[in-house]
């Protein structure tokens with residue numbers, strides 16, 4: 001290893017411990033988890049194989065790889081972009097600059113969405129602001145009888161969406177370039193419209209972890225009105241929801257009540273919030289009544 005080289009011996013055990021210490025010094029919260037992910041990435045070993053090979057030596061090439069990753073993490077470049085992929089709902093999604101990294105919290109959106117369409121045969125689903133395709137492609141794969149349209153405005157993100165669709169063989173999904181503000185795809189009919197839109201306020205943008213600064217701002221911040229996308233989506237797409245169909249949104253901290261109000265004011269029924277694993281209201285959904 002260059003820089004703070006491991007000089008005793010370059011066993012997996014030593015490199016893992018040294019990596020952990022250095023990441024901790026850089027202020028990285030999940031340093032132990034990240035050190036393990038890095039070792040897994042450069043060895044290609046799973047957890048069990050790592051345990052069984054603690055005393056195996058890493059090659060000079062592998063040591064350089066580790067060093068390279070550590071230096072990038074020192075600059076707080078996201079680990080997910082370094083690896084070029086990240087896991088979401090048990091599947092691997094390709095990610096890189098220009099696309100939002102799928103978050104674990106967003107899995108609650110998927111759970112809620114699956115529940116909302118559980119009794120619908122061949123559900124038509126529209127994922128607005130699709131990014132990597134984490135939500136829409138997962139739904140299409142979890143429900144093979146569904147037909148999922150994923151809409152994304154920005155070209156780099158759309159490229160990842162299409163790549164992930166191909167790599168995951170989501171044959172019942174299509175990725176489309178479009179803008180929710182002009183109501184693209186709103187002339188279709190869907191049983192579920194799901195969205196994790198940009199919702200971070202301008203004030204909150206200033207308080208985020210340094211890694212988030214490498215992610216596209218257009219994926220995170222809607223500008224001065226943090227609820228803008230919810231209002232626009234409900235306004236532009238309500239007519240695109242089938243009777244008994246639903247909207248399902250991811251929301252930011254303290255936004256659930258306002259988003260519930262947006263849905264209720266638009267005439268949606270059964271409006272509810274769902275909490276994430278930290279007990280925070282993370283998803284808001286509402287259904288369209290039978291007679292519109």
Ligand SMILES: C[S@@+](CC[C@H](N)C(=O)[O-])C[C@H]1O[C@@H](n2cnc3c(N)ncnc32)[C@H](O)[C@@H]1O
Pocket residue numbers: 099100101102103106128129130131132133134135151152153154157178179180181196197198199218219220
């Ligand atoms: C919070 S990210 C969500 C990405 C993905 N759905 C996920 O959950 O990981 C929001 C996405 O909305 C896209 N976006 C921003 N403005 C848009 C617009 N006007 N129309 C459609 N997509 C837009 C961004 O490029 C970004 O990919």
